[in-house]
Amino acid sequence: MPAPILLETLLEIESEMGRVREIHWGPRLIDLDLLFVEDQIIYTDDLILPHPYIAERLFVLESLQEIAPHFIHPTLKQPIRHLYRQLEKENA
Numbered sequence: 001m002p003a004p005i006l007l008e009t010l011l012e013i014e015s016e017m018g019r020v021r022e023i024h025w026g027p028r029l030i031d032l033d034l035l036f037v038e039d040q041i042i043y044t045d046d047l048i049l050p051h052p053y054i055a056e057r058l059f060v061l062e063s064l065q066e067i068a069p070h071f072i073h074p075t076l077k078q079p080i081r082h083l084y085r086q087l088e089k090e091n092a
Contacts, residue, residue, distance in 0.1 A: 003037040007047050010034060035060065039074045050074055055083050058091055 069081035
């Protein structure tokens, strides 16, 4: 499935579940993010892939390293497990 269609689907799911976008980065009922679509790099007004904050969010990297530790981040050119370990050390 093309990334823009996948994003549209995720936004529809959020809407159906009652998410209302009132405050940027404010509290929300649900938040579905598109992190990667294979090794695609996309930068448009509507979609940025890979997600721009992956390497800054330990909770995201923790989950990713459990399911895809060897996946290479397309722009940072590092495996997820390395990004996770690096951020874990920084937050220790």
